Amino acid sequence: MIAIVDYGMGNTASVKTALQRLGYEVAITDNPAVLEQASHIILPGVGSFQAAVEEIEKRNLKNVLIKLANEKPLLGICLGMQLLFTTGYENGITQGLDLIPGDIEKIETPYLLPHIGWNALHVHQEESTFATFQDQHVYFVHTYAANTDDTYVVATAEYGPEVTAIVKKGKIYGIQFHPEKSGEVGQRILQAFLKGVEQ
Amino acid sequence: MIVKRIIPCLDVKEGKVVKGTNFVGLRELGDPVAMAQNYSKAGADEIIFLDISATNEGRNTMVDIVKETAREVFVPFTVGGGVRNIDDVTRLLQAGADKVGINSAAVHHPALITEGANRFGSQCIVVAIDAKKFADGWHVMINGGSKDSGLDALEWAREVEKRGAGEILLTSVDTDGVKQGFDLALTQAVVNAVRIPVIASGGVGQPEHFPEVFKKTDVSAGLAASIFHENTFSVAEVKAKCKEQGVNIREA
Numbered sequence: 001m002i003a004i005v006d007y008g009m010g011n012t013a014s015v016k017t018a019l020q021r022l023g024y025e026v027a028i029t030d031n032p033a034v035l036e037q038a039s040h041i042i043l044p045g046v047g048s049f050q051a052a053v054e055e056i057e058k059r060n061l062k063n064v065l066i067k068l069a070n071e072k073p074l075l076g077i078c079l080g081m082q083l084l085f086t087t088g089y090e091n092g093i094t095q096g097l098d099l100i101p102g103d104i105e106k107i108e109t110p111y112l113l114p115h116i117g118w119n120a121l122h123v124h125q126e127e128s129t130f131a132t133f134q135d136q137h138v139y140f141v142h143t144y145a146a147n148t149d150d151t152y153v154v155a156t157a158e159y160g161p162e163v164t165a166i167v168k169k170g171k172i173y174g175i176q177f178h179p180e181k182s183g184e185v186g187q188r189i190l191q192a193f194l195k196g197v198e199q
Numbered sequence: 200m201i202v203k204r205i206i207p208c209l210d211v212k213e214g215k216v217v218k219g220t221n222f223v224g225l226r227e228l229g230d231p232v233a234m235a236q237n238y239s240k241a242g243a244d245e246i247i248f249l250d251i252s253a254t255n256e257g258r259n260t261m262v263d264i265v266k267e268t269a270r271e272v273f274v275p276f277t278v279g280g281g282v283r284n285i286d287d288v289t290r291l292l293q294a295g296a297d298k299v300g301i302n303s304a305a306v307h308h309p310a311l312i313t314e315g316a317n318r319f320g321s322q323c324i325v326v327a328i329d330a331k332k333f334a335d336g337w338h339v340m341i342n343g344g345s346k347d348s349g350l351d352a353l354e355w356a357r358e359v360e361k362r363g364a365g366e367i368l369l370t371s372v373d374t375d376g377v378k379q380g381f382d383l384a385l386t387q388a389v390v391n392a393v394r395i396p397v398i399a400s401g402g403v404g405q406p407e408h409f410p411e412v413f414k415k416t417d418v419s420a421g422l423a424a425s426i427f428h429e430n431t432f433s434v435a436e437v438k439a440k441c442k443e444q445g446v447n448i449r450e451a
Binding site: 119183 | 200239269
């Protein structure tokens with residue numbers, strides 16, 4: 001069973017249907033006991049960094065997530081990916097889960113913000129599970145992005161600067177775009193995460 | 200780099216896709232969810248549903264269509280038409296729409312834009328502007344393009360951006376239905392007026408009209424309805440034409 005963390009921030013339903021379509025059993029939950037039983041944890045999210053951290057803390061999920069991230073594969077999507085990092089700079093300075101070192105800062109670009117639409121992936125780690133997605137288009141909606149060490153950056157997308165698109169540190173994964181809204185390619189990316197790190 | 204988006208629009212009345220919005224004797228074309236799925240498979244980058252139902256029953260049916268679409272279609276989709284207040288916005292987003300389009304209600308109650316953006320984020324709020332050329336510039340038209348609101352379209356575009364709209368869906372009342380191409384002058388004027396993405400709408404009769412608007416203006420996306428519904432041209436044909444002319448698109 002795959003657990004989608006429900007903390008009141010965003011579109012859990014479309015992530016759920018995308019996973020069900022791939023044939024997985026899915027639970028949307030904020031119950032630590034259910035999260036413990038899951039094979040994989042997915043942390044979705046839409047909204048602001050600071051509001052999301054508040055919601056996670058309100059549900060006493062911060063330490064639960066940090067503990068589980070060391071035990072089983074965890075995937076953060078969009079805002080959920082940003083929460084994996086050390087510090088967020090949206091609406092003030094907020095500490096994240098600090099599972100991957102790095103900061104979430106506003107994208108510095110001459111182009112329009114938010115970065116909305118389909119953009120091509122540049123995969124930097126050739127041996128990665130995601131190497132087959134080189135130059136594939138995926139759907140982004142965000143204004144802030146992760147600044148982290150190159151070691152953790154699997155893929156980026158060009159929007160003025162190269163914007164972090166996929167990160168990985170051990171069994172902890174983060175995807176900035178929306179695989180559940182990225183058509184066939186998005187489905188295959190979710191599959192790659194689930195297959196690539198099956199327990 | 201980010202690609203130009205091709206967006207088919209489906210006009211839905213009482214739960215069925217219909218052809219045209221302004222004619223008596225609308226022809227039913229089919230099931231909205233199935234058509235959205237087909238467009239998505241053919242490479243549509245996004246889908247827009249425009250609900251033109253006249254009854255509450257029809258509007259409730261639209262919510263069911265949104266729920267089913269969210270389960271079956273894996274590209275972003277927007278729902279517009281008849282969105283009057285924050286409850287309508289909430290209902291459609293909770294049913295699974297990625298964005299909600301607000302048209303006349305935004306003109307009558309501009310605070311609705313701010314309220315929607317504050318509650319759900321600007322990325323969910325698309326303001327639809329129907330514009331028509333007058334001697335003193337483009338005016339915002341309401342009630343399905345039939346009534347002059349007296350507002351200047353460029354000023355209104357800046358106003359909706361300031362109030363938190365994430366995108367503008369711009370329809371030219373002058374070119375809509377004429378099939379001779381997008382309104383290039385209006386489109387570029389609005390794109391220049393704001394710093395949010397603009398979707399051009401109204402006037403597509405040939406696949407060539409898409410590369411034309413992308414090369415001659417800085418618009419982010421183009422929308423068409425009838426050429427796709429009637430299977431005159433497929434989304435794939437439009438994309439092939441864009442690619443041939445050097446427009447950066449997503450190959451699905």
